[in-house]
Amino acid sequence: MKNRRLVMIPGPTPVVRSIQDQMGRETVAFGDPGFVKDFKELLVDLKELWKSSGEVFVVAGTGTMGMEMAIANVLKAGDNLLIVSHGYFGDRFIELTERKGINVDIISAEWGQIVPVEEIEKKLSEKHYHAVTVTHVDTSTGVCAPVAEVGEMMKKFPETIYIVDGVCATAGEREYVDEMNIDVLLTGSQKAFGVAPGLEMVWASEKAMARRKEIGTIPEYYIDFEKWLPVMHDTSKYYATPAVNMVWALKESIRLIKEEGIEERYDRHIKVAKAMQAALEEMGFTILANKDYRAVTLSNVLYPEGIDDLKFRTILAEEGSQVAGGLGAYAGKMFRIGHMGNIDMHDLVGAISGIERTLYRMGVDVLGKGVATLQRELLK
Ligand SMILES: Cc1ncc(COP(=O)(O)O)c(C=O)c1O
Structure with missing residues (x-):
């Protein structure tokens, strides 16, 4: 049959019809007043729904670019990073950061298990880490990390930036940026948002933005927070062409989330x-x-x-x-x-x-x- x-x-x-319709709309200029307003409203909603008092970035790209954007803006060569890995996507941070000359330590769980919060705390007590990464849901194992508990523990390490990969979690697993003490949350459009692949979203706390400022010019150009910030504050501005129809599609996904x-x-x-x-x-x-x-x-x-x-x-x-x-x-x-x-x-x-x-x-x-x-x- x-x-x-x-x-x-x-x-x-699966991408529902109303989201498909947004992707199928006639594309307008990114300076079109209607689009400028739509993009602005989307950013407001993303901050409100994920309870973030910091910044949010919506940029054309995939989850991996979100990972890279998170790392590039808060770490520089020679910094120490602790990677908490629950599988393949946790491990992806290793190559991504080693290429940038970042010093990496890794704590891994057996596939299917978690790294206990106490173990992360012990490691953080042993030396100064500039940042720690946790993958909220590692798609290779189906394990959900205790992101809120890790965030609570991280309050003892105010100098360390807490990065959460939410690619397979955001909009499906409970995730609140300020409440969970997350400094950088990154995600993509194609999973629990139910949008086609093509957008990455990154939330950054005040602490993460201060770290960005502190490290000065970074080698990465397209994913630099400082380059995008003026656009995220005033969506009529240009830095690199926004993915107009994908922004509409994500806006429709957010409308559905608010409706539900x-x-x-x-x-x-x-x-x-x-x-x-x-x-x-x-x-x-x-x-x-x-x-x-x-x-x-x-x-x-x-x-x-x-x-x-x-x-x-x-x-x-x-x-x-x-x-x-x-x-x-x-x-x-x-x-x-x-x-x-x-x-x-x-x-x-x-x-x-x-x-x-x-x-x-x-x-x-x-x-x-x-x-x-x-x-x-x-x-x-
Ligand atoms: C947890 C996690 N992080 C990162 C990625 C990479 O995202 P992308 O394939 O959109 O680059 C994925 C992809 O499945 C993922 O599941």
């Missing part, structure tokens, strides 16, 4: 994650992440004995859902499924039933079990 293919990878996530209520959105993500994970377990899969630290935005799912990864994902695509493979040592052993952003009941039931049909075609009959569990959980 011919099936519509659901994008169930952990980003990009951001707290309600976070609660919905918790409910959906629990239901998806229960349904997957009911069908015989195992979730990689420790139950206490599971992300609500995606699940990283280990195959039962005898299920071939490539065959599973190929049949599942025929059955209407695209999921992602495992990374690193988990390549071939697990798949990753997103359940964030503007995903709805049809997508969830469609994905789980597609997995049931896939298993059936591979000789495992669990027809009805996953869908029943999913729906029971969602109806609670």
Whole structure:
């Protein structure tokens, strides 16, 4: 049977019609008064919704550029950085910062576990770090870091900048910049915002902006906070061409978030994650992440004995859902499924039933079990 293919990878996530419509609008000049107003309102909303009294930057690029922007503006060659890694994307900070001549120490968790806050505190007590990075949800493991607890602990280290990678978390996992004592939060448009790839957003605290000033001219040009700040304060100004239609698309995503209520959105993500994970377990899969630290935005799912990864994902695509493979040592052993952003009941039931049909075609009959569990959980 011919099936519509659901994008169930952990980003990009399904883009709803009203957001697509914004991307399909006739592009206007970036100095157009209507666009200038829209961009300004978007920035106000981003600060308000994420409770930030600092600055926010919205720039064309991807999450990796957000990581680079965060690092480039608060660290210089020779500075000390502590990287807290919960997987592949935590590790991405290593190469990114070593290339810049930053001195890097790393504390890593076993995949599926977290680095305890006490361990981070111990490390920070041993020497002076100019910054620490924590990946809120590492997409390679489905682990959600205790970002608020780390932020609380960081109050003992006022000289250290706290950087959070929210690429797979922001707009799905609870994240409040000032309350959580975050100095730099970076994210991208394509995951829990439900927008197509193409924008990165970075929030920076007063402390981060002061650090930016202190380090003087930086080698990076396009991602320099100081170059973009005049535009973020007055959206009629030019530094580099804003991605007009993507800004509109993100604005529509924010309108949807406000319509739903951001707290309600976070609660919905918790409910959906629990239901998806229960349904997957009911069908015989195992979730990689420790139950206490599971992300609500995606699940990283280990195959039962005898299920071939490539065959599973190929049949599942025929059955209407695209999921992602495992990374690193988990390549071939697990798949990753997103359940964030503007995903709805049809997508969830469609994905789980597609997995049931896939298993059936591979000789495992669990027809009805996953869908029943999913729906029971969602109806609670
Ligand atoms: C946690 C995390 N950080 C950073 C990135 C990099 O983002 P991008 O692929 O948009 O450059 C990703 C991408 O999946 C991610 O999941």
